[in-house]
Amino acid sequence: MKILVAEDEPNIAKVYKISFEERGHEVIVTHNGVECLEEYSRHLEQTSGHNAAPFDVVLLDYRMPKKDGMEVAREILALVPKQRIIFVSAYVLETLQDSVKTLSRVVEMMQKPFEIDDLVSLVEDTSIWKGLEQLNVNVGELRKMNATHDQLLGLYEGLRAIQKGRGIAG
Template identity: 55%
Template sequence: MKILIAEDEQDILLQYKLALEDKDHHVVTTANGEECLNVYMKELQKQAMPFDAVVLDHRMPKMDGMEVAKRILAANPRQRIIFASAYVNETLVDSVKQLKQIVELLQKPFELDTLVDLLEDKGIYEQLAQLNVKIKEIKNLNPTHDQVRDLLEGLNRLHMSKIS
């Protein structure tokens, strides 16, 4: 996966980068919201979905994470955004009001494995396995996060209709 991260605390940013690169992900790091937005927009000119996910700190210098998310989603509404924030309730309320959608949230502090698992859709794949889906075959297709989530939602609807 190709992941863009914006985090103003350098030690935390380095931990994220090392944990994700250890799992063979390509990581681009930025130290503030303005830099993150500039990197994103430059990459967006090259390809329609430049990053599999953008991880944003909520409070950053030069431009906060909410403003970055708002501008990224205005340019690319299907971009996966994950907020890493100590202010989860505030971030959730802001995301609904300003972005008109709920984005994924991680409550700081969190274990690095939690970030990796969320990015790699571990929870979704576990639910798919419970529905007897052949996970290896799905992963071989290299689906996007949205495709995997949509598959799970569709299978859950089918399962519920059989029960009814």
């Protein structure tokens, strides 16, 4: 997966980078909202396809210097409405209320403090991988293909629909 991180605490950003890279993900770390938007725009220009997300996921700290996470999310979603964004925040209620008001949607989020493995599981959406395993998909080979989150979700939903269409229990 290709992951963009916006985290103003250098030690936390380093933990994110190390943890995701150990799992084979490409990670770009930014330290404030403006830097995050610049990096996002730069990668968006390199992405082929209209409205294609340049990152599988963007991890945003809610409170950051220069531009807060909600402002960054609003600008990113204006460019690519389907971009997956996860907020990492100690301010859960405030983040959720602000997301509904500013973005007109409830966002994915992880409440600080948390175990890094929990964040990795959320980003990797382990429920999709487990579901694919249950459908007898060779997950090891699939991981080598470095599919995006949207591709994996589409595959999983398609296979589930086929399974249900044939009356196969599951």
